[in-house]
Amino acid sequence: xxxxxxxxxxxxxxAAFFLMLSGILIRFVFGLILMGNxxxxxxxxxxxxxxxxxxxxxxxQSLLAAPAANALPQALILxxxxxxxxxxxxxxxxxxxxxxxxxxxDADQDRFVLETDETDLPEITGQKGKx
Amino acid sequence: MTNLPAFPILLPLVVAxxxxxxxxxxxxxxxxxxxxxxxxxxxxxxxxxxxxxxxxIVLWVGAWPFPAGICLVADYLSGVMVLVTAVIHTxxxxxxxxxxxxxxxxxGFYPFMQVLTGAICGAFLTGDLFxxxxxxxxxxMASFGIMVMENPAGRLTNAxxxxxxxxxxxxxxxxAIGLLxxxxxxxxxxxxxxxxAQVENTALFTSTAMLMMTAFGIKAAxxxxxxxxxxxxHTLPAxxxxxxxxxxxxxxxxxxxxxFTLVFVTQTHITHTILMGAAxxxxxxxxxxxxxxxxxxxxxxxxxxxxxxxxxxxLAVFTPLALAGTLxxxxxxxxxxxxxxxxxxxxxxxxxxxxxxxxxGLYKTHGLLSAGFFIPAFSLAGFPPLSGFWAKLLxxxxxxxxxxxxxxxxxxxxxxxxLFSMAKIWLEAFWKQSPRKVPLPLPKNHFAWMMAPVLCxxxxxxxxxxxxxxxxxLSLAAGEQLMNPAAYVRAVKxxx
Numbered sequence: 228x229x230x231x232x233x234x235x236x237x238x239x240x241x242a243a244f245f246l247m248l249s250g251i252l253i254r255f256v257f258g259l260i261l262m263g264n265x266x267x268x269x270x271x272x273x274x275x276x277x278x279x280x281x282x283x284x285x286x287x288q289s290l291l292a293a294p295a296a297n298a299l300p301q302a303l304i305l306x307x308x309x310x311x312x313x314x315x316x317x318x319x320x321x322x323x324x325x326x327x328x329x330x331x332x333d334a335d336q337d338r339f340v341l342e343t344d345e346t347d348l349p350e351i352t353g354q355k356g357k358x
Numbered sequence: 359m360t361n362l363p364a365f366p367i368l369l370p371l372v373v374a375x376x377x378x379x380x381x382x383x384x385x386x387x388x389x390x391x392x393x394x395x396x397x398x399x400x401x402x403x404x405x406x407x408x409x410x411x412x413x414x415i416v417l418w419v420g421a422w423p424f425p426a427g428i429c430l431v432a433d434y435l436s437g438v439m440v441l442v443t444a445v446i447h448t449x450x451x452x453x454x455x456x457x458x459x460x461x462x463x464x465x466g467f468y469p470f471m472q473v474l475t476g477a478i479c480g481a482f483l484t485g486d487l488f489x490x491x492x493x494x495x496x497x498x499m500a501s502f503g504i505m506v507m508e509n510p511a512g513r514l515t516n517a518x519x520x521x522x523x524x525x526x527x528x529x530x531x532x533x534a535i536g537l538l539x540x541x542x543x544x545x546x547x548x549x550x551x552x553x554x555a556q557v558e559n560t561a562l563f564t565s566t567a568m569l570m571m572t573a574f575g576i577k578a579a580x581x582x583x584x585x586x587x588x589x590x591x592h593t594l595p596a597x598x599x600x601x602x603x604x605x606x607x608x609x610x611x612x613x614x615x616x617x618f619t620l621v622f623v624t625q626t627h628i629t630h631t632i633l634m635g636a637a638x639x640x641x642x643x644x645x646x647x648x649x650x651x652x653x654x655x656x657x658x659x660x661x662x663x664x665x666x667x668x669x670x671x672x673l674a675v676f677t678p679l680a681l682a683g684t685l686x687x688x689x690x691x692x693x694x695x696x697x698x699x700x701x702x703x704x705x706x707x708x709x710x711x712x713x714x715x716x717x718x719g720l721y722k723t724h725g726l727l728s729a730g731f732f733i734p735a736f737s738l739a740g741f742p743p744l745s746g747f748w749a750k751l752l753x754x755x756x757x758x759x760x761x762x763x764x765x766x767x768x769x770x771x772x773x774x775x776x777l778f779s780m781a782k783i784w785l786e787a788f789w790k791q792s793p794r795k796v797p798l799p800l801p802k803n804h805f806a807w808m809m810a811p812v813l814c815x816x817x818x819x820x821x822x823x824x825x826x827x828x829x830x831x832l833s834l835a836a837g838e839q840l841m842n843p844a845a846y847v848r849a850v851k852x853x854x
Contacts, residue, residue: 247526252518259525266533273540300539303488307532310495314525317502321521324506325514339515 239265250335263311274300363430370476374469388455391468395448402444409437414849431485434836449811454597465507474500520590527576534569548850567622578610581640592655596703604696634674641667645775682837683752690745694734697815701731719792730812739777745822
């Protein structure tokens, strides 16, 4: 099972990287989501997989019965999912606003890149106009 | 057991919540933020005093026992970093009171700053790897918020670069955490120190170390992962840029120091050799690229990168002296760098531009600002008796002592090139005849208010240089503590 999941994780990560390396940023978002899921799967696998009981403590017991699944990776994954969700939403909104400003999400296009290099001149004229 | 390590994290978060719940009016926002920052500074000072007495303070949050809970650990390194964070936060908030515009306050500038400060302190104090990841995320979110608020048109593309690369770093980090957990079965840093020595699969262990190095290398702006930094920093308001420049990359450096002195210490011939190569390339590329720039903020941004190289070099040499040098360098650099960005903002106010060729004559018109720029700039370049000189001296002598002659030569040469860049700013902005016929009219009282934090930080730089003896003793103690983590591990494991 571990070997199989390792291969799945590998495939997902390579697909994610393929998407991320594209200059079009919306593909980056998909890559990011895919990679996030791949990594969650990796943490899950790293916590050892075995056909055992769910990690629940019975009503009369104070300790976990011996052959139970590892609960910690699940807690880690849950945290990672929540954080990843927030980050993805933020990134989507940021890209939406960027698209408003630049009219493109293709990072290779001039109108996306150029504005960062022209910060000096408009600033001077802007300041002069103000004062 | 004391609860003290929790307060530097809690207080800013509480103040941030207060801002929202109490609906602090815009005109009071600055005052509230300054009060919060001063209280935070006081608590961090208390924590540092406590650390000086007890060496290592451990707090098990929620009193969960040793392997299950999350702990906060304050040793010398953490204590110093938290204190410096509080100092910079205070300086920046005081400066921001006159620098930040009302619309930025409305967008939530102050709560974001508080959350960011709390998260940075959390990252410095946590003793748990996954908790470190969480604090990094909180830090990222707050910094994203500040970065995108009220950006003039077109500037969002810079934020996109910052966000995208940092998200990628986060993914690397969480991957490495997952693998490390699979290898050792623990995420507590002190426990990892013990378990790491028993790991049999050294190949996977070293790969995990490299993933971790990549993740924090992006955050710390190491070569070749630094490209987001100059793109993002040079469009920010001066107060924000000062805070980011001083602290955000240093959190990455801190994490590298913590992990590569506590956890990844079994394969130093691989990991620390790579760190050394990266450090030297970082120093050189940063400083060479800075030399070709004409925008003050860009020059300073590239110097952040080159300075990070020095800190990592100290870590790579991996002797108590070198780590002491790294600590001194971090403290010196955080103060000087934030100060330079604040002074840069004032230069912008005085001349209306950040471009060196459009300014000049500031030495004649703004004497105090000249001093406020001169001291951190030449401290950065390593002039005795300022703090930067001692920091460089420590690192270079540690290199020589352990036989890394190339690294020592590179560090010295980069120091010279730093001097070139700082002298360039000095010549162009302060000594050259101003190209502007009529000087800009200045709002005088604002200027005086904003000069105050700049001069205070200058004073710190000078004092740090003049009273190097006690500082050196403290950092040597910190270096010893980092090289021999037995006391740290004992404090954490015994506390549960």
